[in-house]
Amino acid sequence: MTRPYLLAATDREPRSRFYDVIVIGSGIGGLTAAVGAARQWKVALITKSVLRDTTTFLAQGGIAAALGEQDSPQLHFDDTIRAGAGLCNEEAVEILVNEGPARVRELMEICPKFDRAGGDLVLASEGAHSVPRVAHAGGDSTGSEVASALTRAMQSGSRVQVLENEFVVDLLTSGGRCVGAVSLDPGSGAFTLNYATATVLATGGCGQVYSLTTNPTVATGDGVAMAYRAGATIGDMEFVQFHPTGLYSDESPIFLITEALRGEGAYLLNHAGERFMVGIDPQAELGPRDVVVKEMVRQMRESGQEFLFLDATHLDCGMLQERFPNVYHNLKEKGYDLCRDRIPVAPVCHYMIGGVVTDIWGRSTLPGLYASGEVASTGVHGANRLASNSLLEGLVFSDRIVRHLDSYIGQARDEARGGRLELPRGDRTGSPDSLVASTRHSLQKLMSSRVGTVRSEEGLMAALEEIGTMEESLASPGADPEQYELANLLTVASHIVKAALLREESRGSQLREDYPSQDDINWKRHLNFRLREEGGG
Ligand SMILES: Cc1cc2nc3c(=O)[nH]c(=O)nc-3n(C[C@H](O)[C@H](O)[C@H](O)COP(=O)(O)OP(=O)(O)OC[C@H]3O[C@@H](n4cnc5c(N)ncnc54)[C@H](O)[C@@H]3O)c2cc1C
Structure with a gap:
């Protein structure tokens, strides 16, 4: 019996490289792991695009951590648990909030652009945080500032071998362990077996499974799909977070308007010009994302419109320009003046809460395979992620992975x-190629229409059937990133649908119109999937 690989051995005879650690992905999860691991180990970082082509680079609002005088890890813990709708892993959340402040301070030492006023860190308010807690850099350019700082740190040591534009196709397994990953250089068509004692998966999310998403084109769920094929457990796939304020447009990706804008006082308005969140949540526009999205869906249905409005026209224009330069200038380019216009917004696919199930050291269920960042399901987000906790998750858990490698590599090197x-x-x-492109497009449309903010058994069943038909219409992928991505998108989509169908309740980001209530008796639990060994293929 062989396990399923996307790659077939006859595609091309591969060459081999050997490392202690390979890190797959160049976002906050991957960069943090690579910088830390390279202090002691021979490390390669592989990314399918250029280093900066990540979701991390796009992050706007900032990083949540208990750094303010009125704040404490306990308050951050309470807010995270409340937002998570009963499904957070409390041990993982404790680690996140307790180790978070030290990790963010360390980051600030290499990233001088964190915003300060009179020497003090400026902390922003965001949805469902009970105090201002979100540290930001360059106003609303936190992601690019942080990614650039971590990249400089990685390159200045020059101990990490950086492999850009190399597509990781599959994890390599042997003797029940992950022993590295196979990659394709699309330019030359050459495959490489990258052997490593430990592999850190940091491949980010899967927003590209939807047609309307804030995620960049690299976010195709490759990591979840390859970990699943390799036999690791994946879980919580039904929990896909929709962000309330994507700019209403048909662009791809959709331009995000950070929650921090509502933190500064911007309103959400319906088509009658009313602040519809007042009275729905005690924090009104700053309620948890799932609560805001649910009410937005209701308002849009009632008015028969596909969007609502974000209104910052009552706020000081100078403050808006200084605090949100990225949002301000991007909107200007798209024909909107944040100081004068109500901005049309709609909920849009934003974040994969589920993923590769890990323990508190970032270990997956497959020995030798670690996961960090959006690809991981550490359990810190429960059924609904608290805003700005994801950059923090990548920092904290990659650091823990690095610490764990020290004991793992010594003990596992020979076996691996x-x-x-x-x-x-x-x-x-x-x-x-034409079938691959049209199938990707159809899948994205299908997921947005049937498996989006509001779900039902009828829609989910239809989606599952259509995904099956799509899978049957395709041949096994040839040596081509587009074909591999489509196979991965289909794997991820089918697990989102299966989990959404099984979970007969509404909780956090999963909203079932046929099961509108939260059902703690039957569903206060996680849904995990693991592939049983089956015929090769
Ligand atoms: C517009 C936007 C704004 C956001 N703002 C915030 C915010 O303010 N605060 C916050 O906490 N979170 C925010 N988020 C979420 C946060 O940015 C992400 O969850 C986080 O950056 C993910 O980091 P990562 O390291 O897991 O993955 P990413 O940053 O997405 O990096 C993934 C990497 O994996 C590589 N990769 C993927 N597949 C393969 C493959 N097959 N082979 C090789 N390489 C591969 C990619 O090329 C990339 O380098 C935002 C998200 C978006 C979209």
Whole structure:
């Protein structure tokens, strides 16, 4: 029996490279892990695009951590648990909020652009935080500032071998362990077996499974799909977070308007010009994301419109320009003046809460495989992520992975090298490019229409059937990133749908119109999936 790989051994004879650690992905999870691991180990960081092409680079609002005088890890814990709608892993949340402040302070030492006033850190308010808690850099350019600082730190040590534009196709397993990953250089068509004692998956989310998403095109759920094929447990896939304020447009990705704008006092208005969140949540526009999205959906249905409005026209224009330069200038380019216009907004796919199930050291259920950042399901977000906790999660858990590597590598090195690797054999000519492109497009439309903010058994069943038909229409992928991505998107989509269908309740980001209530008796639990060994393929 061989496990399923997307790659077939006859595609091209691969070459080999050897490391202690490989890190897959160049966002906050991957960069933090690579910088830390390289202090002691031989490390390669592999990314399928250029280093800065990440979700991390797009992050606007900032990083949540108990750094303010009125704040404490306990308050941050309470807010995270409340937002998570009964499904947070409390041990993981405790680690997040207690280790978070030290990790953010360390980050500030290499990233001088965190915003300060008179020497004091400026902390912003965001949805469902009970105190201002979100540290930001360059106004609303936190992601690019942080990613650039971490990249400089990685490059200045020059101990990490950086491999850009290399597509990781599959994890390599041998003897029940992950022993590295196979990558494709799309330019030359060459495959490489990257052997490593430990592999850190930091491949980000899967927003591209939807047609309307804030996520960049690299967010195709590759990490979840390859971990699943390799036998790791994945979970909480039904919990896809929709952000309340994507700019209403048909662009891809959708431009996000940070929650911090509502933190500064911007309103959400309906088509009658009313602040509809007042009376729905004690924090009105700053309620948890799932609560705001649910009411937005109700308002849009009632008015028959596909969008609502974000209104900052009552706020000081100078403050808006200084505090939100990125949002201000991007909106200006798209024909909106944040100081004068009501901005049309709609909920949009934003964040994958589920993913590769890990313990508090970032270990997946497959020995040798760690996961960090959006690809991981540490349990800190429960059923609904608290705003700005995701950059923090990547920082905190990558640091823990680095600490854990020290004991793991010493003990596992020989075993990881001893195994015999078996790749499946077979011809993989793949499907025509036009079919691959049209199937990706159809899948995204299907997920947005049937598996979006509001779900029902009827829609989910139809979606599952259509995904099955799409899978059947495609040949096994040939050596081409587009084909691999489509296979991964289909794997991820089918697990989102299956989990959403099984969970017969509404909780956090999962809203079922046929099961509108939260059902703690039957559903205060997680839904996990793991592939059983089956015929190669
Ligand atoms: C517009 C926007 C704004 C946001 N704002 C905030 C915010 O203010 N605060 C906050 O906490 N969170 C925010 N988030 C969420 C947060 O940015 C992400 O959850 C986080 O950055 C994910 O980091 P990551 O390291 O897990 O993945 P990413 O940053 O997405 O990096 C993934 C990496 O994996 C690589 N990769 C993927 N597949 C493969 C493959 N097959 N082979 C090789 N490489 C691969 C990619 O190329 C990329 O380098 C925002 C998200 C968006 C979209």
